[in-house]
Amino acid sequence: MMxxxxxxxxxxxxxxxxxxxxxxxKLKAIYGADKVYDFSIGNPEVEPPEEVFDALTEIAEDQxxxxxxxxxxxxxxxxxxxxxxxxxxxxxxxxSADNICMVCGAAAGLNVVLKSILNxxxxxxxxxxxxxxxxxYIGNGGGEPVVVETDEDFNIDTEAFKKxxxxxxxxxxxxxxxxxxxxxxxxxxxxxxxDAIGEMEEKFGTDIFLLSDEPYNEIVYxxxxxxxxxxxxxxxxxxxxxSKSLALPGERIGYIAVSPEIPDCATLMAAxxxxxxxxxxxxxxxxxxxxxxxxxxxSVDSGIYKERRDLLYNGLTExxxxxxxxxGAFYLFVRSPVENELEFVKTAQxxxxxxxxxxxxxxxxxFRMSFCIxxxxxxxxxxxxRELAKEYFS
Amino acid sequence: MMxxxxxxxxxxxxxxxxxxxxxxxKLKAIYGADKVYDFSIGNPEVEPPEEVFDALTEIAEDQxxxxxxxxxxxxxxxxxxxxxxxxxxxxxxxxSADNICMVCGAAAGLNVVLKSILNxxxxxxxxxxxxxxxxxYIGNGGGEPVVVETDEDFNIDTEAFKKxxxxxxxxxxxxxxxxxxxxxxxxxxxxxxxDAIGEMEEKFGTDIFLLSDEPYNEIVYxxxxxxxxxxxxxxxxxxxxxSKSLALPGERIGYIAVSPEIPDCATLMAAxxxxxxxxxxxxxxxxxxxxxxxxxxxSVDSGIYKERRDLLYNGLTExxxxxxxxxGAFYLFVRSPVENELEFVKTAQxxxxxxxxxxxxxxxxxFRMSFCIxxxxxxxxxxxxRELAKEYFS
Numbered sequence: 001m002m003x004x005x006x007x008x009x010x011x012x013x014x015x016x017x018x019x020x021x022x023x024x025x026k027l028k029a030i031y032g033a034d035k036v037y038d039f040s041i042g043n044p045e046v047e048p049p050e051e052v053f054d055a056l057t058e059i060a061e062d063q064x065x066x067x068x069x070x071x072x073x074x075x076x077x078x079x080x081x082x083x084x085x086x087x088x089x090x091x092x093x094x095x096s097a098d099n100i101c102m103v104c105g106a107a108a109g110l111n112v113v114l115k116s117i118l119n120x121x122x123x124x125x126x127x128x129x130x131x132x133x134x135x136x137y138i139g140n141g142g143g144e145p146v147v148v149e150t151d152e153d154f155n156i157d158t159e160a161f162k163k164x165x166x167x168x169x170x171x172x173x174x175x176x177x178x179x180x181x182x183x184x185x186x187x188x189x190x191x192x193x194x195d196a197i198g199e200m201e202e203k204f205g206t207d208i209f210l211l212s213d214e215p216y217n218e219i220v221y222x223x224x225x226x227x228x229x230x231x232x233x234x235x236x237x238x239x240x241x242x243s244k245s246l247a248l249p250g251e252r253i254g255y256i257a258v259s260p261e262i263p264d265c266a267t268l269m270a271a272x273x274x275x276x277x278x279x280x281x282x283x284x285x286x287x288x289x290x291x292x293x294x295x296x297x298x299s300v301d302s303g304i305y306k307e308r309r310d311l312l313y314n315g316l317t318e319x320x321x322x323x324x325x326x327x328g329a330f331y332l333f334v335r336s337p338v339e340n341e342l343e344f345v346k347t348a349q350x351x352x353x354x355x356x357x358x359x360x361x362x363x364x365x366x367f368r369m370s371f372c373i374x375x376x377x378x379x380x381x382x383x384x385x386r387e388l389a390k391e392y393f394s
Numbered sequence: 395m396m397x398x399x400x401x402x403x404x405x406x407x408x409x410x411x412x413x414x415x416x417x418x419x420k421l422k423a424i425y426g427a428d429k430v431y432d433f434s435i436g437n438p439e440v441e442p443p444e445e446v447f448d449a450l451t452e453i454a455e456d457q458x459x460x461x462x463x464x465x466x467x468x469x470x471x472x473x474x475x476x477x478x479x480x481x482x483x484x485x486x487x488x489x490s491a492d493n494i495c496m497v498c499g500a501a502a503g504l505n506v507v508l509k510s511i512l513n514x515x516x517x518x519x520x521x522x523x524x525x526x527x528x529x530x531y532i533g534n535g536g537g538e539p540v541v542v543e544t545d546e547d548f549n550i551d552t553e554a555f556k557k558x559x560x561x562x563x564x565x566x567x568x569x570x571x572x573x574x575x576x577x578x579x580x581x582x583x584x585x586x587x588x589d590a591i592g593e594m595e596e597k598f599g600t601d602i603f604l605l606s607d608e609p610y611n612e613i614v615y616x617x618x619x620x621x622x623x624x625x626x627x628x629x630x631x632x633x634x635x636x637s638k639s640l641a642l643p644g645e646r647i648g649y650i651a652v653s654p655e656i657p658d659c660a661t662l663m664a665a666x667x668x669x670x671x672x673x674x675x676x677x678x679x680x681x682x683x684x685x686x687x688x689x690x691x692x693s694v695d696s697g698i699y700k701e702r703r704d705l706l707y708n709g710l711t712e713x714x715x716x717x718x719x720x721x722g723a724f725y726l727f728v729r730s731p732v733e734n735e736l737e738f739v740k741t742a743q744x745x746x747x748x749x750x751x752x753x754x755x756x757x758x759x760x761f762r763m764s765f766c767i768x769x770x771x772x773x774x775x776x777x778x779x780r781e782l783a784k785e786y787f788s
Contacts, residue, residue, distance in 0.1 A: 002601050002657070003511055004536075007665045010672075043464045053457065056681075060454035063447065070437045070643045104498055104646070104675060111674035115534075117397055136672035140509075142398075207396050249464045250680030252498070252646075263396070271401045278404075278530035280505035281498060285679040286644030287450075 010136065016360030017041055017132070020345075024354045031352055037381035038354045039369035042179065042330065044247045046300050046372065052246055055294035059287055068286055073277045074269075075102025075255075075284055079293040083255055086296050091228040095257045099265060101272050102284040104252040106215045106241035107133065112279060113237055113256055114141030114171075116271040117209055122170040124211075127156060128362035129333060131179050131213075143170065147362055153324060154181040154333070156189055158196045165200040171209040172197065176226070177216040180361045180368040181333040182326020184220065187227040194233050209262075210236045215254070216329040218245035218299040221306050224327050234261050242292050244330075245299045253288035305330050308371040308378055315382045320393035330372040333358070337392035341367050347391060351384040404530065410754030411435055411526070414739075418748045430746045431775035433763035436573065436724065438641045440694050440766065446640055449688035453681055462680055467671045468663075469496025469649075469678055473687040477649055480690050485622040489651045493659060495666050496678040498646040500609045500635035501527065506673060507631055507650055508535030508565075510665040511603060516564040518605075521550060522756035523727060525573050525607075537564065541756055547718060548575040548727070550583055552590045559594040565603040566591060570620070571610040574755045574762040575727040576720020578614065581621040588627050603656075604630045609648070610723040612639035612693040615700050618721050628655050636686050638724075639693045647682035699724050702765040702772055709776045714787035724766040727752070731786035735761050741785060745778040 020040035027036045059067075074080065080097035087093045103109040114124065118141040125146045126134050138145045148164045151157045161172075172193070176185040185193075197208050210233040217226055217240065229236045241254030256272055258265050276283070312332060313325055322335040334355075336344040341357050345367060348355055358366030371378065414434035421430045453461075468474065474491035481487045497503040508518065512535040519540045520528050532539045542558045545551045555566075566587070570579040579587075591602050604627040611620055611634065623630045635648030650666055652659050670677070706726060707719055716729040728749075730738040735751050739761060742749055752760030765772065 003662060003665050004509065005513055007510055007668060008661070011661075011664055011668055041464070047457075047459055048462055052462075053454075056454040060447075060450040063441075065441055068442055068446075068642050068644045070435070104679075107671075107674035107676050109674070115398065116401055119399055133672060137674065140673060248462050250462045250677065252676060252679050267402070267405075268397060270405055271397050274401060274405055277501075278527060279534060279673070280501035280503070280531065281675070282501050282646060283644065285498075285646050285682060287681055288679060 016356050020354050020356050023349065027349070027352055027354070034377075034380070036352045036354070037377060037384060039371065039373065040354045040356055042370045042372055044244060044249060044300070044330075044372045045374055046247050046304050048247045049295065049298040049300055051295040051298035052248065052291055055291050056287075058294065059290050071283060071286065073283050074100070074273045076286075076289050076293070079289045080255075082293040082296045083257075087257065091230070093228060093230045094260060095230065096260065099258045099260055099269060101256045101269065101276055102289055103239075103254050103256055103276060104281050104284050105243060105249075105254045106213055106239050107137070108252070108281050109239035109241070109254050109256045110134070110137045110173075110211070110213060111140055112272055112275045112281070113211060113239060114138055114143060115275045115279060116268065117141075118143040118170055121168060123166060123168045125161065125164055125169060125172045127174065129154070129180050129358060129366070130362050131175060132360050132362070134173060144168075154178065154183045156185065156193055158192050161193065162196050162200060165204070165208070167204045167206060169200070169204075169206065169208055171211050173211045173213065175213045177219060177326075177328025179216065179329055180331045181324065182329045182331055183324065184224050184226065184327040187232070190227050190229065190232050197233070207235060212236060212238045214238055215241040215244050219302050219305055219330060220328040221302065221309065221326070230259050233259070235259065237262075246292065246295060247300050248288070248291070251285065251288040251291070253284055253292055305372065308373070308375055311375065312369065312371050312378050315378075316385060319385055319389040321389070330370060332369045332371065333361075333366050334369060336365050336367055339365055341365055348388055351388045353381060353384055353388060410750050414748050414750050417743065421743070421746055421748070425746055428771075428774070430748070431771060431778060432748045433765065433767065434748045434750055436764045436766055438638060438643060438694070438766045439768055440641050440698050442641045443689065443692040443694055445689040445692035446642065446685055449685050450681075452688065453684050465677060465680065467677050468494070468667045470680075470683050470687070473683045474649075476687045476690045477651075481651065485624070487622060487624045488654060489624065490654065493652045493654055493663060495650045495663065495670055496683055497633075497648050497650055497670060498675050498678050499637060499643075499648045500607055500633050501531070502646070502670075502675050503633035503635070503648050503650045504528070504531045504567075504605070504607060505534055506666055506669045506675070507605060507633060508532055508537060509669045509673060510662065511535075512537040512564055515562060517560060517562045519555065519558055519563060519566045521568065523548070523574050523752060523760070524756050525569060526754050526756070528567060538562075548572065548577045550579065550587055552586050555587065556590050556594060559598070559602070561598045561600060563594070563598075563600065563602055565605050567605045567607065569607045571613060571720075571722025573610065573723055574725045574752075575718065576723045576725055577718065578618055578620065578721040581626070584621050584623065584626050591627070601629060606630060606632045608632055609635040609638050613696050613699055613724060614722040615696065615703065615720070624653050627653070629653065631656075640686065640689060641694050642682070642685070645679065645682040645685070647678055647686055699766065702767070702769055705769065706763065706765050706772050709772075710779060713779055713783040715783070724764060726763045726765065727755075727760050728763060730759050730761055733759055735759055742782055745782045747775060747778055747782060
């Protein structure tokens, strides 16, 4: 075979999100962009906050020699200091700049962390429904994903979790606020998970990392407090990105933050920095690093997303659709009115409505809608949903 | 073990370049920056050309909505078009925009390509001396590096190459202008290599890709013409970066260009784009993409590097050091006056001179000097070299 067999196999099962995104582009070409209701992709429609544009102007004016050269692979010390300080002020953590590595976004951060901790065949537990790319990241690190179902409210089922742990379990990967469900795990739930991890570590004599993927940490509604994983787990690694909080997904910027309580965390940091280099990231883009340092206290207004959530959630539930109200992030994970959600997704396309099948996230019978889109599109979509609903509820 | 055993092992054999770079920082803290002659790292001291700064100002002023959002994983179509046109005008190639994928620099590009073509245990041939990171990139893709020695002028030894090919050989990775030797392979040499590859493909009934890593393609002296690999090899993949040509190493921007002659190159492109996404790069940074599109015809003045090369090359050879004169890139690969170059490197440190041992590039008995540094530092280093030379030549 001329190419990697594994990659060819993955290509065949390619991303549902991307497939729907491309279907949307086709429909838009036929019917016009304003007649297509594309809820497929999480590409923030909101613009970066003013602080980001001001920062970019400052950077463009700065002709200090060396501004665009290599810096240490972990990132500029002043950028890591700014983030360390923010974490300390906002969450009361004591993660020093030495325990932070700047990365090219959360996808990069997760690949780097997994490659640093996994030996071949070691297992990483993820909770369904999950962000589909996790399985690829774990595979890239040489590990095996182990899927544990959440309960019907999409909360962690601690008993199911404990049953899934084996002597090969190396990490548990959580995502809160969650893509695709919008769930935020409560402090109580996370404490229960931490206890379960401790119990399993004792049982098997192993060490299990808690990886927390937090790109939606600033997209939170009704002022929900996000529990701080550093204060709840003794081997916590946080991966974050500014793709959503500063609406900069194209600029590929985020960070890894490692709990100082991890034994020999200096070696873990060395491994992370080594992999950041040799996996080919080398360093997070210099301009993006400067941007987030200058705009470290800024974030997009989550009220903009709340308005969209309320309009869509209320509109759909009034029509008879069932859905847990998202507490964060910008997705609705809706129960399909027919068991086979592929059938529903196809029917929706007749009304120029694009949503992503739940099986793309490891849970059939549901579909995901991304509401980080123009509010007028959401408004215009509601009559189309009304027609669609008539096919199922009457 | 808490971390990846493989990574821990690699950490122990960590980069010589980085080790010397850190030694340099220590010496600078003791003796003052102007008293230390640091030839360890290839971090361009030259600033980006004016076109890049103008482009950045334009980008900062542009408040068109969507400028910092996700774009297709392969990059902006208009950026790929600009590069396709440049390749066509400058090299007479017919690589269309569809056969280009924007990546986060050449290190990213090589990781993405290798992951796309390699099955577990397949082999990639590299020529010593080589850029040390290649071995890690090949390992990340699941392959095995096979090292072939070059001749004493650092040219490709085609007979040695043919002996190293096996049924598992999937690719040959070349780097011209070369790091660490500064060699540019002639058209004749590359034609010989292409013939040898064809012969071996026939012998084993296999397909062998030619991967060409060309980040130094604009750093060329005496107007040497660079042979165009697309015109010489039938399965050529070029990986390039703007780290050197636009002096933007911190901004992580480059591209993969795939020969349209590769059978089913559309599937290869799909695999490349898939891996660009799932390895965690997602896309090359948006600002960096716009920068290179706007400055596509610009490049740093290689005359600046020529001046440094001449000063250092003449200075060292007059003192008795032996070295092939670099035709491109910004490194001298110098024969150590004692067989064990580690001994020489240590002695040089006594004179505050930092160079990298040749074994870091797979060839002992030599040392590498990077001359992309301030010309005054080079000038000031010559008396120190004179003293150092006295220990060996008299």
